[in-house]
Amino acid sequence: MIKEIIVVEGKSDTAAIHRAVEAETIETGGSAIGAAVLQRIMLAQQRRGVIILTDPDHAGERIRKIVAARVPGCKHAFIIQELAEHKGDIGIENASPEAIRDALANVKSEYQGAVSQLAFDDLIKAGLMLHPDAAARRLEVGKTLGIGYCNGKQFYKRCTIFQISREEFEAAVEQLDRRGLKDE
Template structure:
């Protein structure tokens, strides 16, 4: 059983998580984030720690941002978008148990201070920004690094705030570029 409590968006997500791992979960029940739910998350955060695992879509990212502001030392897990899509729907409930276990094996805690290790020039030089296939490359490299998908600005933020090292970034880039050749 995981020590931390996993925070997801809905009851279907909890059912899918429980097919993958033994863990306690809290559902935000959407973006409203009622006071009672926030209090449940706060108690879990203070006593056991939390892992935020929201859907890889716009609503999920908005929920993640709100929760990160309230709970800055929360851990983050990301299921890649292409592994969370089925039945014309995207979400954790669509992900396979293997994808969920993989996401939970690579956790990141956002740091307040930016490492400033990476710049937009890094993204451009590796084709991750400004090119027709940049979004696909960011998605693949984000999955490899366990930081999820994001537009160029969000991806750069995650590189600099989730403790990604230059060596890990370069290895992920090379791995994805070599796979495409």
């Protein structure tokens, strides 16, 4: 049984979580999160802790940001789009039990007021920004670091709030450079 309560978007996500692990969930009901739901998430965070596991799409990222802003100290689990996609539909409900278990095993804690060991220049030098393959490179490095896919600015922010060390970052980029992009 997972101690923390997992925040998901809907009933089908809860069903997918239950197929993968024994855990309790709070469903946001989509991106229009009401005050009552946020209050339940706050109480869950105070009593047991919260893990946010939302869909790897724009709406899921919006929900993650809203919850994290209103409920400090949440943990984050990420599943990449390719592991949560079925016939063009992207969502936690499409992820395999193994992908869900992996995401929950690699949960990241957020540190408010954290200072980054990295600079935007590090992302540029690594080809994660201002590079023709920057998006694909961020996807691969994000997988390795367990912080999911996002744009350059959000990638930098996630590296900061999840306290990704320079060593971790450089090792992930080096791994990508050794293996190359999947489409190459």
